[in-house]
Amino acid sequence: MNKYLEDLVKLSKFDTQISMFEPQIENEKAKLATFVETAEAIKVSINDTYAQIDDVKSKRTKNNIHLAELKTKLDDISKKHNEIQNEKELKALQLEEEITKEQIAFANEEIERLDEITEEKESQLKEYQEKLAQEEESIKDVQVAVDNQIEEINKQRNVIYQERSELLEKFDNKILTFYEKIKRWAKDTAVVPVKKQACYGCYMKINDKTYAEVIKSEEIINCPHCGRILYKEDETVEA
Numbered sequence: 001m002n003k004y005l006e007d008l009v010k011l012s013k014f015d016t017q018i019s020m021f022e023p024q025i026e027n028e029k030a031k032l033a034t035f036v037e038t039a040e041a042i043k044v045s046i047n048d049t050y051a052q053i054d055d056v057k058s059k060r061t062k063n064n065i066h067l068a069e070l071k072t073k074l075d076d077i078s079k080k081h082n083e084i085q086n087e088k089e090l091k092a093l094q095l096e097e098e099i100t101k102e103q104i105a106f107a108n109e110e111i112e113r114l115d116e117i118t119e120e121k122e123s124q125l126k127e128y129q130e131k132l133a134q135e136e137e138s139i140k141d142v143q144v145a146v147d148n149q150i151e152e153i154n155k156q157r158n159v160i161y162q163e164r165s166e167l168l169e170k171f172d173n174k175i176l177t178f179y180e181k182i183k184r185w186a187k188d189t190a191v192v193p194v195k196k197q198a199c200y201g202c203y204m205k206i207n208d209k210t211y212a213e214v215i216k217s218e219e220i221i222n223c224p225h226c227g228r229i230l231y232k233e234d235e236t237v238e239a
């Protein structure tokens with residue numbers, strides 16, 4: 001193979017590998033983000049539940065105050081029994097007493113109901129807190145795994161960068177400019193193999209004459225359709 005073409009194939013492969021490192025790192029970070037998002041959602045639920053408990057407790061306090069007032073009222077009513085003058089007054093007092101007792105019963109029921117809600121919310125809160133602790137434990141583990149993976153990717157990236165810069169030290173300047181011009185639009189497919197007599201950049205069939213030249217590999221050949229640099233992939237490499 002033409003020495004320049006050989007260098008171009010190598011350079012193009014390095015550049016393709018380099019482009020793949022960033023998505024790999026992003027992918028690793030995304031793994032962690034999923035766990036962090038779950039933990040954040042649990043934290044929101046915890047805060048909501050705290051607010052709900054506060055609300056129920058404040059309703060309970062109001063009911064307690066009301067209950068105390070009703071009890072005072074009941075005491076007053078029982079004192080008034082001594083001052084009763086006639087049957088009409090007695091009946092009125094008895095009615096008031098009955099209503100107050102009903103109100104007391106209702107307030108007591110309400111307090112009981114609110115206590116049940118509080119208990120339920122507190123057990124829900126405990127569940128959320130346990131889930132959050134588990135999630136935070138997972139985050140620690142995932143963080144370590146992700147950090148290790150990213151470190152590994154960076155090591156590989158440094159190796160490729162090193163090999164690429166070594167290749168560039170003895171690279172022909174004109175060839176490099178030519179490659180970079182194509183790369184501007186073709187990105188990582190500036191140099192592509194020919195398979196089944198088709199350009200693997202634009203996937204169009206190339207004519208017999210061009211194909212024969214690509215197989216000879218004596219010169220740098222561009223795809224007649226798209227302009228990418230073509231090469232015949234070594235069968236052993238392909239295998």
Ligand SMILES: [Zn+2]
Nearest residue numbers: 199202223226
């Ligand atoms: Zn092409």
